[in-house]
């Protein structure tokens with residue numbers, strides 16, 4: 001098998017829990033704010049709100065999509081409210097940034113979050129202006145991963161050749177459509193149980209697995225993967 005460094009010219013990265021550690025606490029903050037948003041918007045108690053949050057995340061891919069489809073929530077307003085975060089708790093990973101900059105070709109961010117969140121995180125991890133393209137949930141018409149449509153959209157929009165592209169994500173089921181459209185798939189096993197993920201049925205779609213993106217990319221750059 002050809003080394004990734006020779007095969008891949010387009011590197012597609014998820015953002016949250018992929019380009020920074022899952023234990024940073026950022027996602028916990030988002031989850032809290034989503035629960036509170038639902039509580040306030042639907043005028044129900046917080047425990048019920050958290051149940052709905054989980055249910056929609058599982059059924060619709062994102063809580064946002066469930067809130068849009070079932071309650072007509074304005075997506076931009078929702079995303080603005082749930083991303084009022086303390087970003088200071090996330091910091092740069094020097095090794096990761098070094099290895100990212102050694103990769104030849106285009107680097108793209110593909111996230112279910114919104115642009116404001118992406119830019120805030122990138123600033124914190126010292127990767128502002130590093131990526132060639134950012135594809136956020138608004139550009140995907142609020143259709144989240146793992147629905148296949150936005151993957152096809154990315155290919156067209158950025159003129160991507162799937163056979164020379166690799167996608168990295170911490171949610172295994174997001175890599176199923178990635179593999180189906182022809183990307184090489186790399187699962188970042190972030191070491192936490194994501195209740196919406198379905199690792200078992202996704203396994204055969206995962207070309208590579210790693211618990212550390214930085215050392216994985218170091219091996220890619222050395223030509224050993």
Ligand SMILES: [Mg+2]
Nearest residue numbers: 014016017170
């Ligand atoms: Mg993620």
